[in-house]
Amino acid sequence: MEVTIIADVADGSLHPVTAQLVGAASSIGGVPTILCPGGVGASEASSITGVSKVVSVEGACFGAYDVGAWAEALEPLANGELILSSASPSGRELVASIGAMKGIPVMQDVTEVSEGISITRPIYSGKAIEQATVSPPCAISIRANSFDDPGSEGDAEISTVSQSGDIRISVKEALAKASERLDVSEANIVISGGRGMGDPANFEHLYEISEIVGAAVGASRAAVDTWEEISHSMQVGQTGKTVVPSLYIAVGISGAIQHLAGMRTSKYIVAINKDPDAPIFGVADYGIVATWEEALPVLKSELSNLVSN
Amino acid sequence: MTIAVLVKHVPDTTSKISVSNGRVDEASVSKWTISPYDEYALEAALQLKDSGVGSLVAITCGPTRSAKCLTEAAAVGADELIHIIVEEPLDSTQVQALLSAAVSRSEADWVLCGKQAADTNSGSTGPGVARIIGAACVGIVSEVCTEGDDLVATRSTPSGFERVSVQPPCVITFDKGSTELRRPNVRGIMMAKKKEVIVLTPDDLGVSIGSPSVSIDSHSPPPEKPPGQKFEGANSVPTVVGKLRDEANVI
Ligand SMILES: Cc1cc2nc3c(=O)[nH]c(=O)nc-3n(C[C@H](O)[C@H](O)[C@H](O)COP(=O)(O)OP(=O)(O)OC[C@H]3O[C@@H](n4cnc5c(N)ncnc54)[C@H](O)[C@@H]3O)c2cc1C
Ligand SMILES: Nc1ncnc2c1ncn2[C@@H]1O[C@H](COP(=O)(O)O)[C@@H](O)[C@H]1O
Numbered sequence: 001m002e003v004t005i006i007a008d009v010a011d012g013s014l015h016p017v018t019a020q021l022v023g024a025a026s027s028i029g030g031v032p033t034i035l036c037p038g039g040v041g042a043s044e045a046s047s048i049t050g051v052s053k054v055v056s057v058e059g060a061c062f063g064a065y066d067v068g069a070w071a072e073a074l075e076p077l078a079n080g081e082l083i084l085s086s087a088s089p090s091g092r093e094l095v096a097s098i099g100a101m102k103g104i105p106v107m108q109d110v111t112e113v114s115e116g117i118s119i120t121r122p123i124y125s126g127k128a129i130e131q132a133t134v135s136p137p138c139a140i141s142i143r144a145n146s147f148d149d150p151g152s153e154g155d156a157e158i159s160t161v162s163q164s165g166d167i168r169i170s171v172k173e174a175l176a177k178a179s180e181r182l183d184v185s186e187a188n189i190v191i192s193g194g195r196g197m198g199d200p201a202n203f204e205h206l207y208e209i210s211e212i213v214g215a216a217v218g219a220s221r222a223a224v225d226t227w228e229e230i231s232h233s234m235q236v237g238q239t240g241k242t243v244v245p246s247l248y249i250a251v252g253i254s255g256a257i258q259h260l261a262g263m264r265t266s267k268y269i270v271a272i273n274k275d276p277d278a279p280i281f282g283v284a285d286y287g288i289v290a291t292w293e294e295a296l297p298v299l300k301s302e303l304s305n306l307v308s309n
Numbered sequence: 310m311t312i313a314v315l316v317k318h319v320p321d322t323t324s325k326i327s328v329s330n331g332r333v334d335e336a337s338v339s340k341w342t343i344s345p346y347d348e349y350a351l352e353a354a355l356q357l358k359d360s361g362v363g364s365l366v367a368i369t370c371g372p373t374r375s376a377k378c379l380t381e382a383a384a385v386g387a388d389e390l391i392h393i394i395v396e397e398p399l400d401s402t403q404v405q406a407l408l409s410a411a412v413s414r415s416e417a418d419w420v421l422c423g424k425q426a427a428d429t430n431s432g433s434t435g436p437g438v439a440r441i442i443g444a445a446c447v448g449i450v451s452e453v454c455t456e457g458d459d460l461v462a463t464r465s466t467p468s469g470f471e472r473v474s475v476q477p478p479c480v481i482t483f484d485k486g487s488t489e490l491r492r493p494n495v496r497g498i499m500m501a502k503k504k505e506v507i508v509l510t511p512d513d514l515g516v517s518i519g520s521p522s523v524s525i526d527s528h529s530p531p532p533e534k535p536p537g538q539k540f541e542g543a544n545s546v547p548t549v550v551g552k553l554r555d556e557a558n559v560i
Pocket of ligand 1: 273
């Protein structure tokens with residue numbers, strides 16, 4: 001089956017999820033062509049194992065972040081029976097727009113794909129799992145970390161095509177740069193703090209630990225709402241971000257259902273909370289009943305030992 | 310000008326979702342409400358209305374029970390209520406066709422909706438409707454205001470936060486904002502009960518929705534995790550770190 005993969009390049013470089021999309025395509029015997037919006041990451045994309053072609057799609061529209069314009073430019077090239085993107089905000093908007101332009105069904109945030117095409121995806125923020133069948137042609141966005149990266153033994157041919165799209169959004173003012181720190185939705189390890197951290201300054205402990213293991217720092221909504229210093233972009237949960245890291249460490253977070261909605265599908269969950277009855281322990285693989293004041297210094301030194309050995 | 314807000318009736322986020330016979334059991338949901346991000350869209354629409362931009366039409370598509378979310382919207386100030394009534398479950402393509410037709414019928418210049426619904430968690434509808442009605446789409450917005458004929462939105466992008474401007478027609482999908490949501494007062498609630506809901510069928514809208522292109526095979530509860538292990542005190546941290554390395558293999 002012909003598969004069109006739209007590379008995730010929304011932040012100006014090829015996002016690692018792109019290789020996972022190739023993994024998803026290959027798992028159902030698909031032959032993927034990767035479209036690289038704005039030509040970003042084309043040579044890197046061509047080295048992903050299993051890719052048959054790379055199309056570097058150039059055009060003025062890719063200079064602006066107007067996903068509708070990107071969709072106009074990419075749609076004529078998205079000829080696969082299956083169109084795949086990442087389930088990032090831009091990836092979702094791309095498949096939704098391209099799906100509507102082509103009049104084909106769209107499934108978002110898919111975690112498993114098998115021939116048929118059968119898909120699995122979480123609904124109700126992970127409180128239920130949906131199994132559905134959709135016949136090609138269709139468009140699907142895939143949740144990061146759901147498929148393996150097939151490696152970089154490929155050497156696909158790269159062609160260049162110019163396309164245009166109508167930019168309708170104009171930027172008036174940049175307000176804040178995304179932090180240089182790793183984003184919670186991208187990290188393989190996330191350490192989050194809640195209201196139990198007592199003071200935003202105490203998040204420094206979480207930052208220190210995050211640096212040791214290459215983690216991103218997240219927060220509960222109570223932390224984000226209470227303290228201006230804790231950015232909205234860090235919020236994990238129902239009205240924040242959904243994260244699926246290999247390891248999620250919740251510190252001073254009670255584990256309200258809306259918080260669980262954003263992190264309960266993490267592979268492993270560690271909770272540090274002084275209240276033995278905190279609901280977070282209900283989803284934790286490893287629960288530590290202790291105050292963060294006692295637990296974090298030990299965690300920090302244990303992790304540094306581990307990393308330096 | 311007309312501002313349309315798309316509101317979906319969903320189980321309250323604290324409700325337990327249970328599955329029976331391979332389907333989410335809607336009958337067992339204890340509380341239904343407007344989907345959380347739609348509430349931010351509604352609040353933004355009310356602010357636009359308050360600033361004199363135009364009147365506000367709230368649109369929902371769904372079974373009979375979903376009329377309730379229109380009444381909730383009326384209680385805080387929606388002027389016109391449109392209920393596209395369809396009892397059976399619809400897929401996203403069908404919902405988009407119906408909502409687009411209702412938006413066109415109301416001649417709305419601005420369409421505000423949630424970035425994703427609390428049940429589907431998809432985020433397809435806003436961009437899809439924009440495409441169908443030929444509108445621009447600005448996603449993940451936390452605030453809006455008008456400047457002349459333009460709408461100015463604060464949005465989040467992969468590179469940060471920015472203020473962007475866009476001309477009508479446009480669809481804006483909302484994220485959680487920092488603004489407090491208004492609560493209805495008693496008078497609002499009383500008025501809303503009396504407010505007429507315009508009920509439309511797909512036929513009334515001239516839309517033939519056909520059959521769903523996606524077939525749902527089953528719903529299931531999330532996989533049970535093995536029960537966790539719990540340890541007392543900070544002196545258990547080394548044990549846990551050891552397990553993360555040896556049992557879980559995650560560090
Ligand atoms: C529509 C809606 C959407 C929502 N969306 C989200 C969302 O996206 N994300 C989210 O997180 N929440 C969300 N919430 C809020 C949610 O209901 C909770 O209020 C919130 O998650 C609580 O945050 P918390 O656990 O940090 O704070 P608290 O509930 O106050 O818990 C603090 C915890 O810290 C512990 N603690 C205190 N001191 C210490 C110490 N010294 N050491 C260790 N532990 C300590 C306490 O035992 C307690 O368990 C939403 C709510 C609603 C209604
Ligand atoms: N049936 C519906 N009725 C009204 N609005 C809807 C409906 N479905 C989706 N929407 C709107 O579109 C947004 C995104 O929905 P979804 O694409 O399902 O994640 C929701 O937050 C609503 O604002």
